[in-house]
Amino acid sequence: MSDRQDDLLTSRQSKLDRLRERHIDPYPPRYHRTCDAAAAIAAFEAAERQSQGGDDGGEAADGVRPQLEHGEQPETDISNLSLAGRIVSMRVMGRAAFLDLQDASGTVQALLRQNNLGEGFDLVKDLDLGDHLGVAGAMIRTRTGQVTIDAHSLTVTCKGMRPLPEKYHGLRDVEMRYRQRYLDMIANPEVMPVFVQRSRIVSSIRNFLNNRGFLEVDTPVLVPVAGGAHARPFLTHHNALDEELYLRIATELYLKRLIIGGFDKVYELGRVFRNEGIDQDHNPEFTLLESYEAYADYNDVMEMVESMVSGIALDVLGTTRVPHGEDIIDFAPPWSRVQLRDELLKHSGIDIDNYPDDASLSAQAREMGLEVAPLESRGRLIDKLLSTFVEPHLVQPTFLMDYPEVMSPLAKAKPGAPGYVERFEAFAAGMEIANSYTELNDPAVQRARFEAQEEVRARYEDEEVDRTDEDFLLAMEYGMPPTGGLGMGIDRLVMLLTSQPSIRDVVLFPQMRRLP
RNA sequence: GGGCCGUUAGCUCAGUUCGGCAGAGCACCGGACUUUUAAUCCGGGUGUCGUGGGUUCGACCCCCACACGGCCCA
Numbered sequence: 370m371s372d373r374q375d376d377l378l379t380s381r382q383s384k385l386d387r388l389r390e391r392h393i394d395p396y397p398p399r400y401h402r403t404c405d406a407a408a409a410i411a412a413f414e415a416a417e418r419q420s421q422g423g424d425d426g427g428e429a430a431d432g433v434r435p436q437l438e439h440g441e442q443p444e445t446d447i448s449n450l451s452l453a454g455r456i457v458s459m460r461v462m463g464r465a466a467f468l469d470l471q472d473a474s475g476t477v478q479a480l481l482r483q484n485n486l487g488e489g490f491d492l493v494k495d496l497d498l499g500d501h502l503g504v505a506g507a508m509i510r511t512r513t514g515q516v517t518i519d520a521h522s523l524t525v526t527c528k529g530m531r532p533l534p535e536k537y538h539g540l541r542d543v544e545m546r547y548r549q550r551y552l553d554m555i556a557n558p559e560v561m562p563v564f565v566q567r568s569r570i571v572s573s574i575r576n577f578l579n580n581r582g583f584l585e586v587d588t589p590v591l592v593p594v595a596g597g598a599h600a601r602p603f604l605t606h607h608n609a610l611d612e613e614l615y616l617r618i619a620t621e622l623y624l625k626r627l628i629i630g631g632f633d634k635v636y637e638l639g640r641v642f643r644n645e646g647i648d649q650d651h652n653p654e655f656t657l658l659e660s661y662e663a664y665a666d667y668n669d670v671m672e673m674v675e676s677m678v679s680g681i682a683l684d685v686l687g688t689t690r691v692p693h694g695e696d697i698i699d700f701a702p703p704w705s706r707v708q709l710r711d712e713l714l715k716h717s718g719i720d721i722d723n724y725p726d727d728a729s730l731s732a733q734a735r736e737m738g739l740e741v742a743p744l745e746s747r748g749r750l751i752d753k754l755l756s757t758f759v760e761p762h763l764v765q766p767t768f769l770m771d772y773p774e775v776m777s778p779l780a781k782a783k784p785g786a787p788g789y790v791e792r793f794e795a796f797a798a799g800m801e802i803a804n805s806y807t808e809l810n811d812p813a814v815q816r817a818r819f820e821a822q823e824e825v826r827a828r829y830e831d832e833e834v835d836r837t838d839e840d841f842l843l844a845m846e847y848g849m850p851p852t853g854g855l856g857m858g859i860d861r862l863v864m865l866l867t868s869q870p871s872i873r874d875v876v877l878f879p880q881m882r883r884l885p
Numbered sequence: 886g887g888g889c890c891g892u893u894a895g896c897u898c899a900g901u902u903c904g905g906c907a908g909a910g911c912a913c914c915g916g917a918c919u920u921u922u923a924a925u926c927c928g929g930g931u932g933u934c935g936u937g938g939g940u941u942c943g944a945c946c947c948c949c950a951c952a953c954g955g956c957c958c959a
Binding site for chain 1: 896898919921
């Protein structure tokens with residue numbers, strides 16, 4: 370630690386010591402506030418309107434919506450209330466001082482005058498930016514028109530021991546923003562609303578699904594087989610069982626067991642873990658919604674997805690139209706429905722049906738300028754072609770339908786289209802946000818599909834393919850009704866709805882490399 | 886995994902042309918100030934220039950390696 374930083378900490382420590390010498394507890398166990406900053410200001414403005422004899426007086430008082438914790442009583446006596454918050458700015462002028470106190474509801478100014486506070490005013494010289502302060506007093510309007518609490522008593526509620534980031538430019542260092550998110554929240558006012566919206570989006574998803582009769586369930590995070598997705602899992606070890614376990618990469622195979630067990634409609638909103646790279650739309654742990662509905666197919670799921678996403682947008686944003694760069698993405702249904710094979714042909718000139726084997730498709734992909742490794746499975750090649758030629762065009766919400774079977778071991782074959790399955794992925798802003806199948810429920814076919822995946826794993830040395838789950842096959846042999854399933858990446862949905870360019874801006878604590 | 890860019894005071898950033906005394910604003914410290922709001926005025930620069938090597942009379946600057954981060958590619 371630098372000497373300079375030592376100095377800054379020492380200065381705060383000596384202020385802390387002085388408080389203790391004066392028998393002031395810098396960390397009192399509690400402080401009773403009667404309302405928050407927004408409520409205090411609203412109450413004062415309501416009272417002003419009332420005293421002016423306006424006909425909206427009574428209504429205005431009702432407009433006060435204090436955001437208080439459980440147990441606190443709303444109190445809007447503007448001549449005597451108490452507020453508490455973090456000092457985010459301080460203007461000291463001899464025997465008076467103005468402080469800005471920030472709480473979750475906003476910022477309120479406090480006026481501290483020696484006239485009112487007497488000896489209590491001495492506290493000012495031991496206050497720092499970042500301290501938490503309780504202020505009791507009356508709401509007034511200053512000469513310059515600012516609604517302010519005129520303090521008659523002060524209470525230190527927590528002494529801050531480190532300097533805050535700079536107030537005007539905020540905290541720009543992205544590394545520090547992610548490693549010390551609390552500083553990002555304190556210094557950058559645009560950050561907190563994104564996470565408030567994230568919470569509302571998640572809440573809205575639950576409401577939507579609950580209202581449709583879906584049951585929210587919890588399935589294991591620690592699993593013996595990491596199935597249900599093409600991804601490399603994290604490995605861990607259970608000591609008492611002395612068994613290797615994986616962190617789940619999807620919830621699919623357990624949710625399907627529940628459909629087999631007899632639930633009609635289930636969903637899980639949970640964290641899944643994929644041991645893969647980190648970039649603007651990948652974090653190793655992320656929030657996945659999966660839902661399964663008996664007697665639905667992927668067409669029904671498409672309708673549900675467009676209805677759900679547009680409903681969430683209306684619910685949380687009040688509109689289905691969301692800015693994205695220079696575009697406006699409109700989530701209002703219906704979303705366009707296009708065939709994977711057609712789109713690939715349209716944008717790359719390749720008809721995958723004309724390249725039935727790896728070698729010819731691989732050669733053609735190389736011809737198109739793609740970098741192709743010597744050993745790449747057909748599934749990977751098609752995935753690469755899609756990412757390169759098709760996905761960037763899918764800016765408006767689009768269902769890309771009917772995937773090759775080799776890419777989709779858990780989906781049911783599409784009648785009349787050999788080699789294809791009833792699967793869609795939903796895209797918006799060129800980014801995949803959802804994946805859905807008419808679920809495969811023939812246990813013999815499922816076994817064959819798993820075997821094909823294991824063959825790909827062996828032949829192509831590719832760990833990112835589905836794994837055989839014998840226990841799941843056993844369950845399926847007891848009979849799973851026709852089912853429509855859905856997986857939706859919640860972080861990406863939040864990115865789209867809040868116009869954030871990186872998943873790190875919608876995950877509170879994104880994964881970072883440990884510092885040396 | 887590869888390429889490019891970044892890392893300088895607590896924070897936000899200059900400085901590196903072509904190697905020659907380490908800079909500003911905010912924050913901080915001392916002083917003035919009872920209606921300010923990026924308060925103002927006077928005084929003070931507080932630093933392992935990411936880390937470790939190398940070149941040089943001399944390195945924040947040039948070279949090499951490494952660390953962390955960002956962007957692009959795979």
